[in-house]
Amino acid sequence: MPPSRRRGRFHPIIESKRYWHSQPLRTRLALITTGLLTVGLLATSLVTTQLLQTHLIGQVDNQLKVTSRTIGDRGLEYLQQDGRSSQAPTTYYLEAQYSSGKIGRMVNDKTTAEYGIPSLGTLSLDNGEPFTVPSSLPGHYWRVLPLEIKDQDGDYAGIVAIALPLRNVRDTVEQTRVVVAVTDVVVVLVGAALATYLVHRSFGPLRQIEGVAGRISRGDLSARVPVTEPPMTEVGSLQQALNTMLQQNEHAFSVQVTAQVRMTRFVSDASHELRTPLSAIQGYGELYRMGGVPAERTSEVMGRIESEATRMGRLVEDLLQLARMDEGRKMDTAPVDLTAVCAGALTDMVVLAPERDCALLRLDGGPEAPQPLTVMGDRDRLAQVVTNLLGNVVRHTPAGTPVEIALGPIGGRSAIIEVRDHGPGIAPADASKVFQRFYRADTSRNRETGGSGLGLSIVAAIVQRHHGTIGITPTPGGGATVRIELPLAQPEQAPAPAGDGPRAGRRG
Template sequence: MGARTRAWTSRPVSKQHRPVKRGRWHPITAIQRPVQAQPLRTRLAVMITVLLALGLVIISFVVSLVLRDQMLGQIDDQLRSTAEVFGNQAIRGPGVESLPSTYYVETKRENGQDDGPWIDPRTAADYGTPRLGDALDFETTLAHEGRPQLVTVESEQPARQWRVIIMLLSDDNTGEYVGVAAIALPLKDVTSTLERTNLVVLFSDIIIIFLGTLTATYLVRRSFRSLRQIEGVAGRIAQGDLSARILVTEPPTTEVGSLQRALNTMLSQNEHAFSVQVVAQERMTRFISDASHELRTPLAAIRGYGELYRMGGVSPEKTSEVMGRIEDESNRMGRLVDDLLQLARMDEGRQMDMTEVDLTGLASAALSDMAVLAPNRDCALVPLDPEAEAAGKDAPSVTVVGDKDRLSQVLTNLLGNVVRHTPDGTPVEIAVGTGPASRVGTDTTDHQVAVVEVRDHGGGVPPDEAEKVFQRFYRSDSSRNRETGGSGLGLSIVLGIVERHRGTVQMLQTPGGGATVHIELPLPAAAT
């Protein structure tokens, strides 16, 4: 049985049955927890009230002590002056009629004989007589080297006190001390005055503390009105209202005013960042959807031709045609992937090789390439100024700071669009020059910008689609469709490159019919 008991007790205790260690109770912590649970305005009002009450108690205590010392000092001065006048007279036995009405006088000679006491009966009836006890002792008084001693003693009547001066009596002939005398005055008037004063001070303190509490509560709540407004705005923002702003009610030199302005700035930045994030997310979702849709068509064509060939549905004489279609769709898909990759790189903000670029030379080279690819079209490089063009002058040399390859791609894409979306034989020209900025917000120094216009004389772009053509994967129903071989990304790439050069691009109408792509770029003086 003992072995079984030992084996049973040696088993480890389950975690569920282990004693829970609890924190030790501490009085300060127990007080702090409910205090910290109160609102800050309540704690401030309570702290102001406590400090006010503490200050009033200290002031009242000091005033009571000062008043008591002052009144006792007056009584002591009165007793000293009386002792000088009546001291020797007391040893000869003063009559009751010669004493002031509130005085008490008693003497005790060296031989132990007591004289007195002398006191007015009415005084004795009102204040009683002092209990001198051992205070009126010749040897004790003599031990103080003859200095008068001022003491406070109790009265025979309850709650009464006397202020007593104990002094030695000397013989006029020999100058030796022959006894001791006690002269006393009642302290009832002093005590009554102190009690009334303390009562008045107490009621005054209560009224001041009450009014101070109300005033402190009102002022604290008034001071926290702006913070409560901030709390309300924060609640609205937490519920999804990102446009909520704090009403600025305090000057910027105050803490609350500075906080209001800082929070409004932060809220504006957060709203802008959130809006940008939402737009970017929607744009990315739409971009992925459009890219998937665009890639699905060539992939489906390649898969279909492949399955047709694998199943033996392609005759030998059709094999080259099928392979050619597969190659065309592959090339188309490759161009689409290249365009997507370039757009992604521009979105990432990759650095470009910024050098001085001759726009006139780039336009001339682009037109030369187009003359080879489309020999049936009239290509011309003309000045931007209509008068110079009418006079037959050459396009001026215009230099900007930019990436030569990217700017060349802009012209190549625009000319490619002209070839794909206008009838054969339609003329095209590129106008180069400088002029004033036509759009607000163009990053220029003196409002002079470099201008490049690619003009065609085809069907043009409807005004309601002039802004949409620069969107990714956008196609016009009338001409910009998949049959022309476009991906819908060419003008998006143009817009991205121009914006990276801090420029602007617009789709305008060519006089007489057609579309004009108007590009503005900063001149070298404004470029960085």
């Protein structure tokens, strides 16, 4: 067969499949439900009518068997005469075929006119069970029961057949089929309408999901699917899963937007901070190249250039450190004794600012020296946190202002570090912003007074990497207190070796 003819043969099937799959799911479900209902009703109708027909024929067979017992030998005497007799039952037909070749019949004339006579042919007993034969009138049938005839000596004499017409059975079955067929059509039509309505109604939550998707496509990321079904159902589970996904997407988009805004601001602030020392270096360089610097001021100009380069180097180093922490680079994690770290930082401050009173205290106010507090973290980074905080105190408080570091456990799970100063303090409006990058309460943007605004942001980033929290509260009596909370190490973890032991008391 040519390929074109083979393709042409299957073309309608392919087209029907395409048409079927192009229909909406709710239409297909309604059609499938209607089809299953139709098939089920047809099968039920066929089985029911068949059982009814079998039952009615069984009743006719029982009637024939009962009648055969009541006829007896007396009834057979009338069959020995060839002809008909009105003494036979009204709807019965009896025919005797003798072994001698004689045939006798008994039937009512009205029965013959209405039902005809059965086409028996030559009778045989076979298994002696009733059987169906056609009638002399087209479309009619008889149910026949053959019986053996015996003579007076008990010998075989022939076969007698007792028959009843099956038209009543046929009419009853046909009427039943019509009624069942009409009922099936009505049930299928009503079922199709109900299936269409219920399927469309069941798809209501999916249309809500479609509407929410349209709102999201128009930029409304806060849109959520109304949860109208129990969570254990398929639709309810889908609604909750979509809401969870939409919430995560909204959060991710919000984080992305925030990061983008933050990056834009970061780049802008970093450019602003770098522009000042670069402009100073460029200006001094051009002045020196043009010969505008007297010989006696050369060392001063070179010192200014070196100072601005150093300032720019510190700024770049701070930016690189923040960038590394944003990338989530792995830290050298080990058990660290916070008490030893704070004691070492205070020792360094005594050297840098000998005019200040420095003390290492217990958080609960006890007179004893603070006990070792072990946390899991990077020792160098934690030391930088304390050093940056102390440097911030030196920069923003008057000379001679005392400073204390209080340590202690809380709740058996966390270690608390409080760096307290007794200077002018921080305004409540600035306390919530000082950990932002490039934020400075000093609006003069002077390096000597306000710094670059990265010191506390580096502190906050390091604390966050150690799964801790940080905040600023007023110091009783005046000043500011930076409070850091870090998770304590597990009891089986030993602290890292410390070069400096705990120190307590007043230093000057």
